[in-house]
Amino acid sequence: MYLSTSRAADASADTPAPEGPLRAVPGTVFALGLVSLVTDVSAEMVTAVLPLYLMAGLGMSPLAFGALDGLHQGATALLRLVGGRISDRTRRHKLVAGTGYALSAACKAALLAVTTPWSVAAVLAADRTGKGLRTAPRDALISLSVPPGMQGRAFGVHRALDTAGALLGPLAAFGVLWVAVDGYAAVFTVSACVAVLGVVMLALFVREAPAPAAARARAQPPVRSLLRTAGLRRLCLTSAALGLFTVGDAFLYLLLQRRLDLSAVWFPLLPVGTAAVFLLAAVPVGRFADRVGRGRVFLGGHAALLGACLLLLAPLPAGALLVVGVPAALGLFYAATDGVLMAAAGPLLPPELRTTGLAVLQTAQALARFAGSLLFGAAWTMWGPGPALGVAAVGLLLSLAAVSVSGGLRAGDPS
Numbered sequence: 001m002y003l004s005t006s007r008a009a010d011a012s013a014d015t016p017a018p019e020g021p022l023r024a025v026p027g028t029v030f031a032l033g034l035v036s037l038v039t040d041v042s043a044e045m046v047t048a049v050l051p052l053y054l055m056a057g058l059g060m061s062p063l064a065f066g067a068l069d070g071l072h073q074g075a076t077a078l079l080r081l082v083g084g085r086i087s088d089r090t091r092r093h094k095l096v097a098g099t100g101y102a103l104s105a106a107c108k109a110a111l112l113a114v115t116t117p118w119s120v121a122a123v124l125a126a127d128r129t130g131k132g133l134r135t136a137p138r139d140a141l142i143s144l145s146v147p148p149g150m151q152g153r154a155f156g157v158h159r160a161l162d163t164a165g166a167l168l169g170p171l172a173a174f175g176v177l178w179v180a181v182d183g184y185a186a187v188f189t190v191s192a193c194v195a196v197l198g199v200v201m202l203a204l205f206v207r208e209a210p211a212p213a214a215a216r217a218r219a220q221p222p223v224r225s226l227l228r229t230a231g232l233r234r235l236c237l238t239s240a241a242l243g244l245f246t247v248g249d250a251f252l253y254l255l256l257q258r259r260l261d262l263s264a265v266w267f268p269l270l271p272v273g274t275a276a277v278f279l280l281a282a283v284p285v286g287r288f289a290d291r292v293g294r295g296r297v298f299l300g301g302h303a304a305l306l307g308a309c310l311l312l313l314a315p316l317p318a319g320a321l322l323v324v325g326v327p328a329a330l331g332l333f334y335a336a337t338d339g340v341l342m343a344a345a346g347p348l349l350p351p352e353l354r355t356t357g358l359a360v361l362q363t364a365q366a367l368a369r370f371a372g373s374l375l376f377g378a379a380w381t382m383w384g385p386g387p388a389l390g391v392a393a394v395g396l397l398l399s400l401a402a403v404s405v406s407g408g409l410r411a412g413d414p415s
Helices: 007-011 027-057 062-074 077-090 093-113 117-143 148-179 183-205 213-217 223-228 230-243 249-260 264-292 294-313 320-348 351-383 385-406
Strands: none
Touching: 027 062, 027 093, 027 117, 027 148, 027 183, 027 249, 027 264, 062 117, 062 351, 077 093, 077 117, 077 351, 093 117, 093 183, 117 148, 117 320, 117 351, 148 183, 148 264, 148 320, 223 351, 230 320, 230 351, 230 385, 249 264, 249 294, 249 320, 249 351, 249 385, 264 294, 264 320, 294 320, 294 385, 320 351, 351 385
């Protein structure tokens, strides 16, 4: 039996819900999870090789890479707002999301035609534009499919399927690099083909029920009404404060590669451990957040990220503790923050502004992470990787303490 606030939405979805542990989510959630799985295989193939391709292959400096990583995280933040608003006004969440998926697929193919660091950056900016357009409408489709008490589980299931793609993507990139003569070009070619498959799956298997007649007749609430949602304001401020000191995983993988002295061919395997932990933890962590409070779990995820930073800062030998501990801590960070933040915000927002509200929250977090990546890249360039990571860890610790004392994340907790 599907647990959904809109039986009409599920009835119109041709994709049935799966049997077994995923049976409690609507078919819409499962179909979107499969689309994200395939899309993430494509995206993570590129992401897994990108740091070495840019810094070792094309000679990009840490400061420039920090700017690019920030662009990857947040330079398309305004597009999230545009996509969210268009999606809410037209009530065509699938169409807006599909446009974003198609744009990202085209950018994977475009990587084959660019050979300088900043032409690659331009293509990646367009790719992130596609991600900015699709993320809020996709999350709104998930949020509108389940009641408030099931938000964490629904997002956990989606993120688990999404992360299965993140697990397979680096493995696929490793396999292509192992067998191909022109390794990077081959990775980009396979990635583009897989991205196109994701767009086709979205078109064929994700169904969006039309909005009820009463909803269509009702006037669209002004966006400024979101500013009166006190819980949303607190979530935005908290996620931005923590995002400013969130070190990007690409930087952490580069630091780990230096500590372990890994060769370039093994570098794409570093994200695999993170994805595996994320995959295993996403659903149980989402259900746990529904029970004990999404704010507490969100803060716990950032504590796990702090643990990863401390492991890299500690004078440990290059051994199993670093190899296992850093990716595992990153996996727990993503499991406890990615879907949990959206699950905390969803019930606070009216359905007719759900996409816009989620986009506002994603934008606040993305802009903070964009600034954080720029600052971290600059600190690495000026002081070196160790001091830069130390400053970020101290900032994250202080932010966690401030948020815990102020109670800034109680808004998203179940009553």
